[in-house]
Amino acid sequence: MEQLDTNKEININLKEIMGVLLRKSWIIVLAGVLLAAVAYFVSSYSITPMYQSTTQIYVMSKQDSSTAVTYSDLQTSSQLTNDYMTLIKSRPVTEKVIQELELDMKHNDLVNMITVYNPSNTRVLNITIEFSDPYLAKEIADAVREASSIHISNVMDIKEVNVVEEANLPENPVSPNVKRNTVLGGILGVLIAGAIILVITMLDDTIKTPEDIERYLGVSVLSSIPIQKHLNNMKDKDTKPKKISKKNKATT
Numbered sequence: 001m002e003q004l005d006t007n008k009e010i011n012i013n014l015k016e017i018m019g020v021l022l023r024k025s026w027i028i029v030l031a032g033v034l035l036a037a038v039a040y041f042v043s044s045y046s047i048t049p050m051y052q053s054t055t056q057i058y059v060m061s062k063q064d065s066s067t068a069v070t071y072s073d074l075q076t077s078s079q080l081t082n083d084y085m086t087l088i089k090s091r092p093v094t095e096k097v098i099q100e101l102e103l104d105m106k107h108n109d110l111v112n113m114i115t116v117y118n119p120s121n122t123r124v125l126n127i128t129i130e131f132s133d134p135y136l137a138k139e140i141a142d143a144v145r146e147a148s149s150i151h152i153s154n155v156m157d158i159k160e161v162n163v164v165e166e167a168n169l170p171e172n173p174v175s176p177n178v179k180r181n182t183v184l185g186g187i188l189g190v191l192i193a194g195a196i197i198l199v200i201t202m203l204d205d206t207i208k209t210p211e212d213i214e215r216y217l218g219v220s221v222l223s224s225i226p227i228q229k230h231l232n233n234m235k236d237k238d239t240k241p242k243k244i245s246k247k248n249k250a251t252t
Contacts (some may be wrong), residue, residue, distance in 0.1 A: 031193035039185025049173035
């Protein structure tokens with residue numbers, strides 16, 4: 001019996017919560033719209049857009065065209081890919097690029113801009129530069145490719161590093177993603193507004209209806225007296241003394 005009462009009370013509470021959320025749905029929607037608008041304007045006007053430019057190189061451990069490349073050479077090249085990726089971000093490469101392009105940055109700043117990626121089962125290295133200026137991003141990517149090719153050839157004793165693809169000129173920024181941030185802002189606004197309404201509802205222990213008296217106090221309600229404000233206002237007007245005009249005073 002107690003279990004049935006508990007389940008009934010839980011169901012009633014869930015119904016009340018859903019009713020509160022439906023009654024306050026305009027607040028939830030408004031909060032979502034406002035936060036989505038804030039996310040849109042912040043993403044569009046407050047965050048600096050970033051562009052990516054990518055160039056590709058092809059590195060092998062043996063570059064003598066007069067000698068056939070064996071399977072062992074190919075396997076060795078694949079194993080040395082991690083070494084090439086490390087050399088691309090080494091200090092000699094970054095310092096040479098900074099000096100050639102007269103960049104106002106340090107070694108660590110340029111390293112944080114460089115991303116080196118090796119597609120699986122290939123000996124191709126993708127060198128990507130992320131920067132706020134698309135034209136400078138392309139120049140840095142090409143400069144890093146040239147400097148790293150020379151450095152890899154010297155360190156690994158390779159005759160040549162082939163260029164697969166020069167750096168592209170990016171047309172659209174990769175970040176911030178305005179659409180995604182706007183949608184996430186709207187969802188976050190809805191969740192925050194809903195959570196606040198639920199907390200306020202759960203913490204509100206005031207009695208508002210006769211059903212609340214029976215549920216929480218265990219007392220049956222015999223009758224209820226409705227309060228109408230407009231009737232009270234009319235009574236107050238009737239009890240106020242009426243003003244007597246001067247003509248009425250004269251006649252009296």
